[in-house]
Amino acid sequence: MNSFKVAVVGSGPAGMYAIQHLLEQTRFDVEIDLLERLPTPWGLVRAGVAPDHPEKKLIADRLFQFFLKRSNVRFFGNVEIGSDISHDELTACYDAVIYAVGASDDKPMAIPGEQLPGSWSARQFVAWYNGHPDARHLQFDFSSPRAVIVGTGNVALDVARMLTLPVGQLARTDIAEHALQALQASRVKEVILLGRRGCQQAAFHNPELEELLYLDGVDIQIEADDLSAPERTGADWDTRRKLATLIRLQARRVATPVKRIVFKFHHSPVSVSGDTQVTGVQVRKSDGSGSLGTIQCGLLLRAIGYRGRALAGLPFDVQTGVVSNIAGRVMDSSGPRTGVYVTGWIKRGPRGVIGSNKQCAAETVGCLLEDARAGKLSRPNADALLQGLARRRQVVSFRGWQHIDRAERQAGSAQRRPRIKQTDIGELLASAGSPKP
Ligand SMILES: Cc1cc2nc3c(=O)[nH]c(=O)nc-3n(C[C@H](O)[C@H](O)[C@H](O)COP(=O)(O)OP(=O)(O)OC[C@H]3O[C@@H](n4cnc5c(N)ncnc54)[C@H](O)[C@@H]3O)c2cc1C
CATH class of the missing domain: 3.50.50.60 (FAD/NAD(P)-binding domain)
Structure with missing residues (x-):
């Protein structure tokens, strides 16, 4: 097997570094679909890093966006795994799935x-x-x-x-x-x-x-x-x-x-x-x-820690609030679940800065590549699933995100601000425009 298709779920730093590692390896031809529940990418880089820390957000412009411009990477925003697509549907359609969904509780x-x-x-x-x-x-x-x-x-x-x-x-x-x-x-x-x-x-x-x-x-x-x-x-x-x-x-x-x-x-x-x-x-x-x-x-604001949320269909460690895994391989009680991986905060808990997720993703992608070399990944087809989904709801492509990005920056420049964020899903989808990925 010289090629495989991967779904990366979540477009925060962990998902983006996983994509970087997949793109940097040369052993396999890889096609990557990035699925994100919001119409906008970058996870906590957009929705966590404080507004007065613009320099910490530059990584999205200086690094992450270039991965989404590659011809073998597709962005599907406004798609939530667990409600729009189930875990079983996803694994039936991809050779491998990497969950990088962060800590939502x-x-x-x-x-x-x-x-x-x-x-x-x-x-x-x-x-x-x-x-x-x-x-x-x-x-x-x-x-x-x-x-x-x-x-x-x-x-x-x-x-x-x-x-x-x-x-x-x-x-x-x-x-x-x-x-x-x-x-x-x-x-x-x-x-x-x-x-x-x-x-x-x-x-x-x-x-x-x-x-x-x-x-x-x-x-x-x-x-x-x-x-x-x-x-x-x-x-x-x-x-x-x-x-x-x-x-x-x-x-x-x-x-x-x-x-x-x-x-x-x-x-x-x-x-x-x-x-x-x-x-x-x-x-x-x-x-x-x-x-x-x-x-x-x-x-009263409690700032005592984020916590991972269980995902339907995946084993979850209630004690630590992460998907059960060893080095990024999702683990059932009977052993590793072939082709299913985690990275970032849902893998190791809500600790570490943006850069910490690079090493974390390297370990996960390393396991995936080892499984691919050992011939453990299956060979399904994702396109039918995503075409069906695009008929049911508006999916935001990378181009759609660029439209949102441009609209926000333009609105901001009039007030000498980096951007004025759109916060309403309907408004974001309208700015994204065309539903075709
Ligand atoms: C308040 C705050 C401020 C921070 N400030 C800094 C800072 O200044 N500098 C720094 O280096 N680090 C900072 N960090 C740490 C940094 O943000 C994290 O290390 C990093 O974001 C974790 O990456 P992640 O990809 O695991 O999770 P996230 O960034 O949370 O990304 C998860 C992504 O998955 C998506 N998702 C979730 N569930 C689903 C689903 N079911 N289907 C599809 N998509 C889904 C989410 O929408 C999100 O886009 C901060 C963290 C917080 C909480």
């Missing part, structure tokens, strides 16, 4: 009151400000002066920045229009980040923490028992850098502070208070010492 805090209006996951908030069509209707309440974020990872820092960045700066980004308007009217003045453990264990990375040094008009306060001079700790190099940055943040003076970010380490949420709406969060020291305290707030 979030970890719960599992405390009373968590479901009250005003309590959200950071995932929902991020999707909302980035214009993800699923989140465009969410209504966040910014009328109270204080917001609490549970967690101190990079996502928590993104969210804290979005709540405190001067509106003039936000208005130069590709933030969703509805979010820009809502944040312009925000009355949030203080954002408290709750860290269960100490500052030496915080999950944020130093470059993301350092950005807070340059936040205009935002005072930063650090409440931590373990904030000591880096050289006096036996901590590793990364931790010492973060400690040094925290000390600089604490020493930094803002002439006329307009907003404030407070890091409150060693504190855990115990319950969320409020009858019909969040009015506060009860916290206590994580070691159980001291008494309960209540932080009044009108907005």
